[in-house]
Amino acid sequence: MRFMIFATIFTIVFILMSLYISKRFIKKLHFKKRYKNYLNYFLIMNIFGIIGYMIFRRYPIVPNEIYFLLSIPIGILFLLFSTAIIYDIFSYLINTSIKDEKRRDFFKRSLDIGSIAIAGSINAKAMYNAKHIEIEKVDVKIKDLKKPYNIVQISDVHIGGLVDKNFISSLVKTINTLNADIIVITGDLVDTNLIYAKEALNELKKLKSKYGSYFVVGNHEYFHKVENIITYVNSLGIKVLENENVYIGEKNLGFNLAGVYDIFGYSYGSYKPDIKKALKNKQNSPTVLLSHQPKYLEELKSTKEIDLILSGHTHGGQIVPFNLLVKLQQPYIRGLYKHNNTTQIYVNKGTGFWGPPMRLGASSEITLLKLTSID
Incomplete structure (x- = not known):
C-alpha cells in the first residue's frame, strides 16, 4: 500500500x-x-x-x-x-x-x-x-585513535533493474583493490523484492577486508520487507548493525563501530533507530556511527560520544538542480563536514542510482576514508 x-x-x-x-x-x-x-x-x-x-x-x-x-x-x-x-x-x-x-x-x-x-x-x-564510479579518497582526523584505519564506504547501491549481478560484481572487484580494514554499506542496498535481488547480493560474499563488512538499512529496505533483507544480508557474512555496536581492531587500539536503523522506521512502526541502545556497552575508544540519513544527526541530543558519522541517502542530489531540493530536507548533501567540536560527518553521494541511470553534478562514488589520529 x-x-x-x-x-x-x-x-x-x-x-x-x-x-x-x-x-x-x-x-x-x-x-x-x-x-x-x-x-x-x-x-x-x-x-x-x-x-x-x-x-x-x-x-x-x-x-x-x-x-x-x-x-x-x-x-x-x-x-x-x-x-x-x-x-x-x-x-x-x-x-x-x-x-x-x-x-x-x-x-x-x-x-x-x-x-x-x-x-x-x-x-x-x-x-x-x-556509468562511471569514482573513488573518493578522504582523510579524517580522529581524536585518540591509536592507529590508522582504512574504511571503504558504499551507499545507496539500489539493487534492482539496471543495478544487477554484473554491476555488483564489477563493484566488488574495485572495492577489493582498496586494502580495506572494514567495508561499510550505509543503506538502500536493496530496492526490489528480495527474490530478484539475491543473485546480485550473493556477489557481496566476495568482498575482502581485514575486519569484515557491515551494513545498516536505509529507507528503501522498508519498502521490500526489511526483516527478510536483514536476515539475508547477515547470511552473506555481512554484519547488519541493528542499534548495536562492535569493536574494530586489536584491543585498546581500535574503535567502536555502531549502527542504527533508519528514521523511516518511525513511519514504518518498527525497526526504529535507538542511539542509546546502539552505544550501550561500547568501549572507551573513538566511535564511528553508521546512519543512513544525515538528518538523523538532528535527533541526537548529544554527539559527544560519536567522533564520525557515515551517511548516504542524498545521492549528492544525483541530478542538478535536484540538490537544491535535497538541501531543504537534509542538513548535509555530500562530503566531509565538521558538525561541532567533537563530531564530523561524511555523506557519500551514492554508489548506484535511483530512478534514471543519470547523474549530473554528483558522480557515483566509492569512498576510501583514511582515519588517522589528530597530531
Missing part, C-alpha cells in the same frame, strides 16, 4: 511537470505545429515510461534493455522541466528588455534552438556520468 501511494503521487508530480513543459516551453517555441505535436507526444511517451518503471522497479522481470528505456524518462522530464523554467525566465527577459521586434525575434529563435540543443546534450552527459 505504501508503494502504491508513493507511485501514484510520484506519477502525478511528473504529469504536472509535463503539463508545465508543454504549456510554458513547447507551446512558445517558434517551430511548426507538427514538430510541437511530436514533442508533446514525446512527453506522453515519457509518462507511460514512468508508469512502467514504477511497476517493473518492484518486479524487475523485463530485459535490462527495456528497463533502461523505462527508467530514463524520470531524468529526461526532470531536466526538461528545469530547462523549461530557465527558458521561461529568459523568454520573459527578452520580451521585456528588447524593444526592436526583429532583434527580439532573433534572440527568441536562438533561445528556442539553444534550449532544445542544451537539453539534449545535458541528458546525454547525465547518462554517460552514471
Whole structure:
C-alpha cells in the first residue's frame, strides 16, 4: 500500500511537470505545429515510461534493455522541466528588455534552438556520468585513535533493474583493490523484492577486508520487507548493525563501530533507530556511527560520544538542480563536514542510482576514508 501511494503521487508530480513543459516551453517555441505535436507526444511517451518503471522497479522481470528505456524518462522530464523554467525566465527577459521586434525575434529563435540543443546534450552527459564510479579518497582526523584505519564506504547501491549481478560484481572487484580494514554499506542496498535481488547480493560474499563488512538499512529496505533483507544480508557474512555496536581492531587500539536503523522506521512502526541502545556497552575508544540519513544527526541530543558519522541517502542530489531540493530536507548533501567540536560527518553521494541511470553534478562514488589520529 505504501508503494502504491508513493507511485501514484510520484506519477502525478511528473504529469504536472509535463503539463508545465508543454504549456510554458513547447507551446512558445517558434517551430511548426507538427514538430510541437511530436514533442508533446514525446512527453506522453515519457509518462507511460514512468508508469512502467514504477511497476517493473518492484518486479524487475523485463530485459535490462527495456528497463533502461523505462527508467530514463524520470531524468529526461526532470531536466526538461528545469530547462523549461530557465527558458521561461529568459523568454520573459527578452520580451521585456528588447524593444526592436526583429532583434527580439532573433534572440527568441536562438533561445528556442539553444534550449532544445542544451537539453539534449545535458541528458546525454547525465547518462554517460552514471556509468562511471569514482573513488573518493578522504582523510579524517580522529581524536585518540591509536592507529590508522582504512574504511571503504558504499551507499545507496539500489539493487534492482539496471543495478544487477554484473554491476555488483564489477563493484566488488574495485572495492577489493582498496586494502580495506572494514567495508561499510550505509543503506538502500536493496530496492526490489528480495527474490530478484539475491543473485546480485550473493556477489557481496566476495568482498575482502581485514575486519569484515557491515551494513545498516536505509529507507528503501522498508519498502521490500526489511526483516527478510536483514536476515539475508547477515547470511552473506555481512554484519547488519541493528542499534548495536562492535569493536574494530586489536584491543585498546581500535574503535567502536555502531549502527542504527533508519528514521523511516518511525513511519514504518518498527525497526526504529535507538542511539542509546546502539552505544550501550561500547568501549572507551573513538566511535564511528553508521546512519543512513544525515538528518538523523538532528535527533541526537548529544554527539559527544560519536567522533564520525557515515551517511548516504542524498545521492549528492544525483541530478542538478535536484540538490537544491535535497538541501531543504537534509542538513548535509555530500562530503566531509565538521558538525561541532567533537563530531564530523561524511555523506557519500551514492554508489548506484535511483530512478534514471543519470547523474549530473554528483558522480557515483566509492569512498576510501583514511582515519588517522589528530597530531
